[in-house]
Amino acid sequence: MRQVVLLAWCFGFAAWMEDARTEELAVPPAASERSIKAAFLFKFLAYVEWPALAFSAPEAPIVIGVLGADDIAAELSQITASRSANGRPVVVRRLREGESFAGLHVLYIGRSEAARVPGLVRAAQQRSILTVGDLPGGMDHGIVITFVVVDGRVRFEIAIDAAEKSGLKLSSRLLSIAQNVRSGS
Amino acid sequence: MPSLHTRVAAVLLLLSFPAAGETPRELADLSLEELSEIRVTSVSKFAEPLSQATAAIYVITADEIRRSGATTVPEALRLAPNLEVARLNAQQYTISSRGFNSVNASNKLLVLIDGRAAYTPFFSNAYWDQQQIMLADVDRIEVISGPGGTLYGANAMNGVVNIITRDAHATQRVLVDATAGTLARQGALRWGGKLGQAATRIYASGFDSGHTDLATGASGKDDWHGAQAGFRTDLAAGGSNLTLQGDAYRNVIDTPSGRRSGGNLLASWTRRISAESAASLQVYYDNQRRVDSGTSGGSATNLVHTFDIAGQQVVMFGPDHEVVWGIGHRAWKDEFTNTANPFVLVPRAERVNLTNIFAEDTIALRANLKLVLGSKFEYSTFSKWAAMPNGRLGWEFAPGHFAWVAVSRAVRVPSRLERDLTAPGIVDRSPDFRSEKLTAYEAGWRSTLSRDVSISLNAFYNRYSDLRTTKPNPLTVLPVTFGNGWEGHTYGVDAWGTYSPLRWWRLMTGVELLRKDFHLKPGERDIAGVQTVLGHDPGHQAFVRSYFDLPHDVELSVALRHIGALTDVRVPSYLEADARLSWHATPDLELTLAGQNLVHRRHAEASTPPTYYIPRNAYLGLRWQY
Numbered sequence: 001m002r003q004v005v006l007l008a009w010c011f012g013f014a015a016w017m018e019d020a021r022t023e024e025l026a027v028p029p030a031a032s033e034r035s036i037k038a039a040f041l042f043k044f045l046a047y048v049e050w051p052a053l054a055f056s057a058p059e060a061p062i063v064i065g066v067l068g069a070d071d072i073a074a075e076l077s078q079i080t081a082s083r084s085a086n087g088r089p090v091v092v093r094r095l096r097e098g099e100s101f102a103g104l105h106v107l108y109i110g111r112s113e114a115a116r117v118p119g120l121v122r123a124a125q126q127r128s129i130l131t132v133g134d135l136p137g138g139m140d141h142g143i144v145i146t147f148v149v150v151d152g153r154v155r156f157e158i159a160i161d162a163a164e165k166s167g168l169k170l171s172s173r174l175l176s177i178a179q180n181v182r183s184g185s
Numbered sequence: 186m187p188s189l190h191t192r193v194a195a196v197l198l199l200l201s202f203p204a205a206g207e208t209p210r211e212l213a214d215l216s217l218e219e220l221s222e223i224r225v226t227s228v229s230k231f232a233e234p235l236s237q238a239t240a241a242i243y244v245i246t247a248d249e250i251r252r253s254g255a256t257t258v259p260e261a262l263r264l265a266p267n268l269e270v271a272r273l274n275a276q277q278y279t280i281s282s283r284g285f286n287s288v289n290a291s292n293k294l295l296v297l298i299d300g301r302a303a304y305t306p307f308f309s310n311a312y313w314d315q316q317q318i319m320l321a322d323v324d325r326i327e328v329i330s331g332p333g334g335t336l337y338g339a340n341a342m343n344g345v346v347n348i349i350t351r352d353a354h355a356t357q358r359v360l361v362d363a364t365a366g367t368l369a370r371q372g373a374l375r376w377g378g379k380l381g382q383a384a385t386r387i388y389a390s391g392f393d394s395g396h397t398d399l400a401t402g403a404s405g406k407d408d409w410h411g412a413q414a415g416f417r418t419d420l421a422a423g424g425s426n427l428t429l430q431g432d433a434y435r436n437v438i439d440t441p442s443g444r445r446s447g448g449n450l451l452a453s454w455t456r457r458i459s460a461e462s463a464a465s466l467q468v469y470y471d472n473q474r475r476v477d478s479g480t481s482g483g484s485a486t487n488l489v490h491t492f493d494i495a496g497q498q499v500v501m502f503g504p505d506h507e508v509v510w511g512i513g514h515r516a517w518k519d520e521f522t523n524t525a526n527p528f529v530l531v532p533r534a535e536r537v538n539l540t541n542i543f544a545e546d547t548i549a550l551r552a553n554l555k556l557v558l559g560s561k562f563e564y565s566t567f568s569k570w571a572a573m574p575n576g577r578l579g580w581e582f583a584p585g586h587f588a589w590v591a592v593s594r595a596v597r598v599p600s601r602l603e604r605d606l607t608a609p610g611i612v613d614r615s616p617d618f619r620s621e622k623l624t625a626y627e628a629g630w631r632s633t634l635s636r637d638v639s640i641s642l643n644a645f646y647n648r649y650s651d652l653r654t655t656k657p658n659p660l661t662v663l664p665v666t667f668g669n670g671w672e673g674h675t676y677g678v679d680a681w682g683t684y685s686p687l688r689w690w691r692l693m694t695g696v697e698l699l700r701k702d703f704h705l706k707p708g709e710r711d712i713a714g715v716q717t718v719l720g721h722d723p724g725h726q727a728f729v730r731s732y733f734d735l736p737h738d739v740e741l742s743v744a745l746r747h748i749g750a751l752t753d754v755r756v757p758s759y760l761e762a763d764a765r766l767s768w769h770a771t772p773d774l775e776l777t778l779a780g781q782n783l784v785h786r787r788h789a790e791a792s793t794p795p796t797y798y799i800p801r802n803a804y805l806g807l808r809w810q811y
Contacts, residue, residue, distance in 0.1 A: 031212055031223050039212035040220055047217075079213040082354040082384065082421075098688055155221060177217045 036154040037147055038075035041108060041132055044145065045085035047174035050105055051128050051167045061089040063103050065129075067120070068110030070094060076108075101127055109133035109143065117141050121162070128167040139182055144168065148179060155179035239557055239577035239589040240333075241629050241643035241679055243267050245326040247351070252732060252742045254765035254779035256364055256371055256804075258348065259313050261320060263746070266695025266728055267330035267643070267679040268344070271721075271748075271790040274797035275368075275397050275407040276314040276438065282330040282344030283645060284675045284699055285720035288793060293597055293621075295333065295341035298348045299430065300495075301451050301469050306517045306537050307487050309340060309600035315445045315473060317413045317434060319373045319390050321362045321808065324351040330679055331645060332625045334573030334595035335559045338513075338541050342595045342623050343647075350430075353377065353384035353419040359811040364777075366804025369394040383420035383427075390414070397797040398787060405797045411436030411445070425456040441480055447473040461501040468494045479525025490518045509559075510544035519601050530605040531614055537566045539598070545575075553581040567599045568620045585633040593627075596620040603653060603667050615667040624648045637685040646676045652703070653718045654711035662712070670709030671718060675701045681728075689734040697726040721791060723749030723758065738769035754792040760784055767806075777806035 045062055062085055066073035073094045080090040093104075101107065107129045109120055114135055121142035124131045131143045138146035139159045144166065146157045157180040163170050175181050212220065245264045255261040259278040263270045269286040271279050281291040292309035295302065298318065303311045326348050333341035356377045363372040373390035391412040397405045415432030433448035451469035458464055471491040478484045495513030502508060520534040545559025560574035575593035582588060603618045629643040654670035657663070681695035699722055705711060711718070726748050733741040743764045750758040765779040780803040782788060787798040 035212055036220060036223055039215070040217075042213050043217055043220065081352070083213060096688060153221060153223065174217070177221060 033149065033154060034071050035075055037134065038072050038079060040147070040154065040156065041072070041076060041106070042079045042083070042085065042090070044130070044132070044174065045090065045106070047171035048130055049169040049171075050130075054105060054128055055088070059088065061091045062086070062105050063091050063093060064106040064108065065093050065095045065101065065104040066108045066110070067095045068112040069108055072108060072110070101129060104129050106130045106132065109135065109138075111135055117143070125162070125166045130166065130168055131162070139180070144170075150179060158182070239555075239579040239591055239629075241267055241330045241627065241641075241645075243328045243330075243641075243681065245328065247324055250320055250323060250326070252740060252765060252767075253730075253744060254742070254763060254777065254781065254806075255320065256369070256806075258316060258318050258320070258326075260781075261323070261326060262328070262346065264730075265326070265328040266681040266697060266726070268328055268346070269697075269722060269726065271751075272799050273791050273793060274405055275394050276409050278313045279791060280311075280313065280346075281720065281722075282328075283647065283677065283679075284701055284722045285343065286722050287720045287791070290718055290720035292600065293340070293343035293623075294346060295337055295344070296346045296348070297337075299350055299428075299451060300453060300467050301449060301471060302491070302493070302515075304340060305473065305487075305489050306519050306601055307489060307521065308602045309597060312445070312473070312475070314409070314436060315434065315447065315475075317390060317392060317411060317436075318348060318350070319362070319375065319388055321360055321373065322351050322356055322375060322386070322388070324349050324355070330643070331591070331627050332573075332575070332593045332595035332623060334593060335543060335545055335561045335575045336509075338543075338561055339539065339563050339565065339571060339573070339596050339598045339620070342597045342621070350417065353386050353417050353428075356386045356417075357384060361807070361809045361811075363808075364779075364804045364806040366779075366802055367395075368781075368800060368802035369804070380418065382422065383418045385416065385418045387416040388414065397799055399795055399797065405795075406440040407438075407797065408440070409436060409438045425454060428453045438477070441478040443475070443477040445473075445475050447471070462499060464496070464498040466494075466496045477525070481525070483523070483525035485523040485525050486521070488520045492516045505549045507547045508544060509547075510542075512542045513540070515539040521601070527608040527611065529607060530601055531607050532605065535601060535605065537601070538564075539566075540564045543573075555579045563596075563598075565598045567604055568596070571596045571598070571620060587631045588629070590628045591625075593625050595623045595625065597623075606667075608664075611664055613664045613666050618653070618667045619651050619669050621652050621669070622650050638683070640680075640682040642678070642680045644676075644678050646674065648672075648674045649703075654705065654709055655713040655718075657710055657712045665712055668709065670706050670711060671703050672706055673701070673703030675699060691732045693728075693730045693732075695726075695728040699724060721751040721754050721756070723751060725749045740767045740769075741765070748790070751791065754794070756789050756792050756796070759788045759790070761788060773810045775806075775808045777804075777808070779804055779806065 064076060073092055076092045080092055084090060101123055107124050109117060109131060111134060118141065121131060132145045133143045134147040139157050142162045144159055144162045148155050148157060156178055158170065158175060158178045160181060160183045243265045245261060249264055250261045253264055259270060259280060262268055262280055267282060269281050271286055273279060279286050279288055279291045281294050285291055285293050296304065296311040298316060303316055305312060326346065329345045331344060333345040337345050356375065358377055360375040364370065369392060371392035373388060375386055375388035377386040393410040394408060396408045399405050411434060413432060413434035417430035420427045429452050431450040434446060436445040449469060449471040453465060453467040455465040456463065473489045475487045476484055493515040495511060497509060497511035499507065499509045517537040519537065521530045522533060523529050541561055541563040543561035545557060548556045550556055557577040560572055563571050573595050575591060577589060577591040579587065579589040598620050599618050603615060605614055606612055607614045626646045631641045633639045650672040651669035652671035654668045655665050656668040657665050677699040679697050683691060683693045685691045701719060703719055728746050730744040735741060745762045747760045748758060750756065762783045763781045764783060765777060767775050767777040769775050782799055782801050787800045789796045789798050
């Protein structure tokens with residue numbers, strides 16, 4: 001008797017979850033800022049072209065270094081655990097202070113690193129590393145892609161001059177979706 | 186994938202940041218245009234779960250396990266500074282939190298493996314000689330010292346150990362993990378891949394352990410060996426995450442001959458229903474069988490079947506309230522047959538049921554101040570209704586600095602042994618044996634002082650009542666029954682900190698202090714004495730671990746531990762050291778040389794009696810991925 005009650009409850013619960021699923025929209029209505037930024041960061045990879053020598057082999061992974069943003073690193077790791085970009089696996093590394101940028105293709109700069117941005121940008125440009133961040137005015141400091149929150153949505157601004165200084169090519173599709181594009185300095 | 190409770194707790198604390206692994210995967214499949222249109226959820230007043238947990242929690246990471254050289258789960262648990270781990274012999278450990286560590290008393294720690302309770306209603310304990318989890322596939326072990334009654338239920342009285350294995354998506358390669366040493370040898374093989382949309386892994390492992398020695402130097406004859414195999418499948422489909430996993434094992438004890446065997450199957454389903462709510466459902470079946478031969482003939486067999494179903498939902502009511510609530514039911518069928526001696530359980534086979542409902546609200550009083558109020562109500566066959574309420578307050582008084590206080594009530598439901606044990610003329614059944622009770626007062630402080638220094642300090646004062654006594658018959662002494670005559674309190678501190686003096690050097694230290702004060706209730710007697718039920722606990726434990734990242738992909742780690750004396754059983758205090766040197770010959774191949782218990786040729790950590798001495802030992806290891 002008790003087993004029957006249990007099974008009925010189990011199916012009731014499952015049916016309720018099923019109903020919840022059919023009502024859900026194709027696109028989630030809302031999400032956290034960090035989840036959206038991490039998702040964007042992953043998506044950017046398909047719209048960036050690195051210089052030929054940036055990868056040692058066709059199957060060498062794209063390495064994303066995250067500095068001062070453990071929450072974004074965690075979300076990114078979840079995303080990249082089961083996905084590839086441009087046919088390459090993606091690896092996320094949490095960087096410690098002073099750690100070298102050797103082997104990185106992307107550098108995400110967290111807000112806590114604001115004071116060190118000029119030095120970080122210089123080092124990244126020398127190694128053709130795509131810099132991304134959410135510091136206000138990041139575009140003016142040489143960060144290639146900067147997140148901004150506009151009317152409750154996450155958008156991004158692109159500094160083409162910074163990209164060119166790093167030897168990176170950005171797809172025009174990416175530029176067309178950007179909130180703001182700056183081409184000259 | 187995290188255990189049910191952890192996953193839900195994470196969602197609870199981060200509701201704007203849904204359970205790890207759900208939303209990010211879905212968002213990453215949207216187009217750039219779609220991503221640009223998603224609204225950011227309003228005000229999250231709750232940040233990282235770990236730095237803002239209102240409990241004394243230590244997370245043992247996969248990397249910490251790897252660098253420790255531990256090859257079994259109990260050895261990995263030594264890494265938690267808020268646990269007492271004592272090795273009895275080659276097969277057994279007693280593990281507890283905040284006191285009560287002994288074979289008869291360590292019944293106050295709840296151990297979960299991916300949400301499945303590794304617990305037996307037979308004597309309210311976790312058997313450490315049954316579960317051989319492949320450590321290479323453990324994502325982390327969360328150790329909470331302090332009652333977890335509200336979220337985890339009865340028997341999470343002094344602490345909760347949550348062993349969480351890696352999502353199958355993270356173990357998609359073939360892995361070989363083997364060690365060969367002076368005390369034990371083990372090997373594991375895992376294959377990972379995709380079956381359609383679902384990521385899957387299957388594994389097989391085996392071990393062979395030598396023996397420890399008795400005081401005289403003679404062999405303790407506790408050799409044993411065993412094998413285990415299992416699988417895990419994870420599927421993310423349309424906003425839901427599904428997990429299916431199972432294991433089967435068989436361990437063989439040589440002398441006196443014994444068997445430990447069993448298996449389990451678990452299915453869990455989590456779903457983010459909307460921006461404000463997520464839910465999960467978990468069902469599992471577990472069976473365990475233990476057979477031991479008597480020293481003078483006959484055998485004792487214990488067979489336990491467990492069926493458990495639990496559902497939880499996390500809902501955000503406005504920006505200030507996150508409520509988690511759930512219902513669960515566990516049905517045990519336990520059978521004990523004994524022809525080796527006169528101690529039997531009457532009835533021989535019994536069904537024990539545990540039904541619970543709980544709710545907990547985390548309220549943001551201000552942006553950096555939160556109040557947690559909740560309670561679990563549990564109904565058990567043995568103890569009828571029990572309420573386990575708790576209240577917690579957490580305050581981030583500066584960025585990176587967090588303080589908390591908590592008051593909770595927890596109970597431990599009687600085991601079959603305490604209710605049904607009988608042996609003619611020696612012990613009678615104790616149908617009136619009640620639950621043990623605890624009211625705990627705790628406080629903690631957690632700080633990230635700089636990029637290289639962090640500290641965690643936790644204090645507790647636990648008041649216990651109705652702890653088990655072995656009551657003599659008032660006239661004839663025998664037969665005895667079990668009563669609830671001990672009461673008293675314990676108090677102490679768990680503290681730990683990490684410090685990284687150089688980029689390639691990290692230090693971790695931990696200290697645990699414990700004081701116990703118990704007395705019998707007026708009119709109560711205990712024939713077995715204090716030590717049986719109150720545990721053999723050291724007054725202090727201290728740990729220092731040093732991790733070096735050396736050039737050429739070499740890693741070195743050294744761990745020291747000093748454990749205070751167990752005065753009741755005359756086990757002296759001891760200092761021991763473990764060391765591990767490893768070399769990543771290629772990114773996929775790691776070679777290891779490790780030594781355990783290096784300071785003394787042999788030492789004792791506990792005494793049942795007799796006392797078994799753990800020898801100094803070393804091993805070579807290899808971990809290779811393809």
